[in-house]
Amino acid sequence: MLSSVVWLKDDFRTINNPAISSLINEKKSAKKVIYIFDKDKYHKQEAQRWWLAKSLEVFQEKLQELNITLDIISGNAEKIIKNLVNNKKIDKIFWNKSCHLDENRTEQCVKKILEENNIIFIEFNSNLLNPVEKVKKDDGTPFKVFTHYWKKAEKIYLENNQKIDERISSYSKKKKINKDIEAIYPKKNWNKKFEKYWDPSEEKAIEILNNFIKNNIEYYATNRDIPSLSGTSKLSPYLKFGQISVHQIMNKCLMIKSKKIGFRKFINEIGWREFSHSLLHNFPEMEKNNLRKEFDKFNWIKNDEFLKKWKKGLTGYPIVDAGMRELYETGWMHNRVRMITASFLVKHLRIHWNEGEKYFRNSLLDFNIANNVSGWQWVAGTGADAAPYFRIFNPILQGEKFDPNGEYVTKWCPELKNVPIEFLHKPWEMPEQLQNQINFKLGHSYPLPIVKHVEARNSALKAFQDLKK
DNA sequence: CCTGGAGTTGTCCTA
DNA sequence: TTAGGACAACTCCAG
Numbered sequence: 001m002l003s004s005v006v007w008l009k010d011d012f013r014t015i016n017n018p019a020i021s022s023l024i025n026e027k028k029s030a031k032k033v034i035y036i037f038d039k040d041k042y043h044k045q046e047a048q049r050w051w052l053a054k055s056l057e058v059f060q061e062k063l064q065e066l067n068i069t070l071d072i073i074s075g076n077a078e079k080i081i082k083n084l085v086n087n088k089k090i091d092k093i094f095w096n097k098s099c100h101l102d103e104n105r106t107e108q109c110v111k112k113i114l115e116e117n118n119i120i121f122i123e124f125n126s127n128l129l130n131p132v133e134k135v136k137k138d139d140g141t142p143f144k145v146f147t148h149y150w151k152k153a154e155k156i157y158l159e160n161n162q163k164i165d166e167r168i169s170s171y172s173k174k175k176k177i178n179k180d181i182e183a184i185y186p187k188k189n190w191n192k193k194f195e196k197y198w199d200p201s202e203e204k205a206i207e208i209l210n211n212f213i214k215n216n217i218e219y220y221a222t223n224r225d226i227p228s229l230s231g232t233s234k235l236s237p238y239l240k241f242g243q244i245s246v247h248q249i250m251n252k253c254l255m256i257k258s259k260k261i262g263f264r265k266f267i268n269e270i271g272w273r274e275f276s277h278s279l280l281h282n283f284p285e286m287e288k289n290n291l292r293k294e295f296d297k298f299n300w301i302k303n304d305e306f307l308k309k310w311k312k313g314l315t316g317y318p319i320v321d322a323g324m325r326e327l328y329e330t331g332w333m334h335n336r337v338r339m340i341t342a343s344f345l346v347k348h349l350r351i352h353w354n355e356g357e358k359y360f361r362n363s364l365l366d367f368n369i370a371n372n373v374s375g376w377q378w379v380a381g382t383g384a385d386a387a388p389y390f391r392i393f394n395p396i397l398q399g400e401k402f403d404p405n406g407e408y409v410t411k412w413c414p415e416l417k418n419v420p421i422e423f424l425h426k427p428w429e430m431p432e433q434l435q436n437q438i439n440f441k442l443g444h445s446y447p448l449p450i451v452k453h454v455e456a457r458n459s460a461l462k463a464f465q466d467l468k469k
Numbered sequence: 470c471c472t473g474g475a476g477t478t479g480t481c482c483t484a
Numbered sequence: 485t486t487a488g489g490a491c492a493a494c495t496c497c498a499g
Contacts, residue, residue, distance in 0.1 A: 137497070138497095143496085144496060145475085145476065145495085146477070147475080147476070147477090148475095148476095148496075148497060148498080225478080265477095272477080335478085339478065343479095378477085378478095385476070385477080388476095388492075388493090388494095389491095390479085390480080391479050391480080392479075392480075393478095394480065397479085397480075398479090457480090461491095468493095471499105472498105472499090473498100474498095475496085475497090475498105476494105476495090476496080476497105480490105481489105481490090482489090482490085483487100483490100484487095484489105
């Protein structure tokens, strides 16, 4: 039987979802949503398999309320759609354009198949504020500096700003285990603890956004830097999987009456997401390669032992270790600490940013290629912006400045909880006598620093200087 | 084509 | 104690 179909991707919401709305408005009786799970694509995104499986569970129930079935099909999207077309299952198909580059390539192939078979399709822009190819300089070339990019992008957005459908659909919780979804959950058990921290539903995303705007956005400019506070929105995984759209966020923000600094800063972060996507769209080679070609000759160090210690949060630098452990435990890391841990890997250990990018890809619930790659390239100094190479985060200072009471560090590194605050961010300076008093032994209770800050800093500066010659 | 101001998130030394 | 400048030029981009 022929049906109208939504090809669902990372759009697990019913509000502000143009593809789903179009399906609902179709007059025909046969309506279907298909989700294609390509396990090759999730091969290196282990944490996200958990969020994805959860999202499917929740969304399937939600679609049931709307009398729409959700089919989960495993395999390669191009082949599967080709099959559905050949077997005369589809007569019209909607989807929201993905903001992922490799997915865009698949979409292109699918479009070709549909065109060849005279099947109507509609592709919507929903995952970015502006269609990615729309924001260009006046001469038609892409922006490379955020400020200029965002000035123009925001203007284009505001000129085309559309009202958001605010309909809230009701739904009741009914638990039912689905075999197709079961297979998507990661095989390892480490993800089970994510249950404690996250609820991947559309309702939760909206609740978080509303609370954030009500209580936090005003103080966002300063509080977002303190990892022990809930100063950030924590919406990133919801945004990644589309439990909420960037349009909904922007719209809500624009309704705020007093547009103070916190508001501006938060909107800017939306802008950074747009900018990253623009960069990756225009410079697709940056997914793996340095955007600044001169860095291809940079003397990175290969050190599997240090890399492993970094991943496990055993570098001996409390703020770095706390961040890495937060990531492992919750599938998320605070933004300030992402910068510190990334800088440590790339500058103190001088390990290639590719390694860090890969690990974050596998561990972050909010992983998004564009954001991840531009973030890492920014920290490494290989990216589009003009971040000077000598900007090396000092993990001790950063800890003292942004975790002054040590609340964050001791939460994730509880073995440090009796260390006096003046030594908390540099436990190696603690006199032995004091260590004995608190029953703490450096090198046993907590690792010695794997590199010395001053030496590592100087050696990184030298390596960067050598590069220029 | 030329010009000049500006560029996410730092650190460290000096006066 | 703290504020200011050096770090080192370079690229981007609007006018």
